[in-house]
Amino acid sequence: DAEITQSPRHKITETGRQVTLACHxxxxxxxxxxxxxxxxxxxxxxxxxxxxxxxxxxxxSDGYSVSRSNTEDLPLTLESAAxxxxxxxxxxxxxxxxxxxxxxxxGQGTRLTVV
Amino acid sequence: xxxxxxSPQSMFIQxxxxxxxxxxxxxxxxxxxWYKQDPGEGPVLLIALYKAGELTSNGRLTAQFxxxxxxxxxxxxxxxxxxxGIYFCAGTGANSKLTFGKGITLSVRP
Numbered sequence: 001d002a003e004i005t006q007s008p009r010h011k012i013t014e015t016g017r018q019v020t021l022a023c024h025x026x027x028x029x030x031x032x033x034x035x036x037x038x039x040x041x042x043x044x045x046x047x048x049x050x051x052x053x054x055x056x057x058x059x060x061s062d063g064y065s066v067s068r069s070n071t072e073d074l075p076l077t078l079e080s081a082a083x084x085x086x087x088x089x090x091x092x093x094x095x096x097x098x099x100x101x102x103x104x105x106x107g108q109g110t111r112l113t114v115v
Numbered sequence: 116x117x118x119x120x121x122s123p124q125s126m127f128i129q130x131x132x133x134x135x136x137x138x139x140x141x142x143x144x145x146x147x148x149w150y151k152q153d154p155g156e157g158p159v160l161l162i163a164l165y166k167a168g169e170l171t172s173n174g175r176l177t178a179q180f181x182x183x184x185x186x187x188x189x190x191x192x193x194x195x196x197x198x199x200g201i202y203f204c205a206g207t208g209a210n211s212k213l214t215f216g217k218g219i220t221l222s223v224r225p
Contacts, residue, residue, distance in 0.1 A: 041217065042217035090158070103160055103163050106157030108157050109156070
């Protein structure tokens with residue numbers, strides 16, 4: 001079955017380190033998204049991509065970067081991890097036409113703790 | 116910017132009861148989605164709505180796309196313990212971006 005998987009599921013890292021969270025989908029969806037989920041804030045969009053070589057900033061993109069070298073993967077990199085980036089991170093994908101978000105399907109999440 | 120409002124933050128109901136959740140916005144949305152998130156898992160899509168006035172059911176769940184296009188509701192009938200979780204509304208508005216509400220945590224007492 002097609003799916004979207006995130007790895008690792010849990011990660012503890014130290015302040016200042018570079019961290020990369022992986023997201024892989026087998027639906028061949030053009031659109032991929034990264035969100036963070038924090039208590040009281042719901043899901044906030046970090047970065048998104050509508051296709052290979054396309055990346056865009058979301059509402060909370062500072063301190064994060066993404067790259068899209070193929071359809072299946074959108075890794076999220078924290079350049080220099082900060083305690084404020086302790087959160088649960090969700091990757092999602094959708095097949096809607098370019099520049100139009102509709103139904104998004106989510107991975108199981110990565111719980112990141114920055115100490 | 117586009118914002119979706121869900122309240123209250125938490126709801127507590129008795130098993131067997133029906134529950135209704137609202138999602139409102141000050142701007143027009145073209146798509147409304149309802150998701151459920153179980154503890155430790157990612158959100159799962161429950162219902163998608165694409166036309167104003169549309170009423171869609173999925174088992175014990177019923178959702179409607181408001182006529183004004185500024186609101187949507189989700190009803191759960193005859194609640195059971197596995198209905199526990201966080202319910203998010205989401206929508207696509209004029210900027211074509213998917214916006215999420217902050218979610219409502221539902222607790223079901225046996």
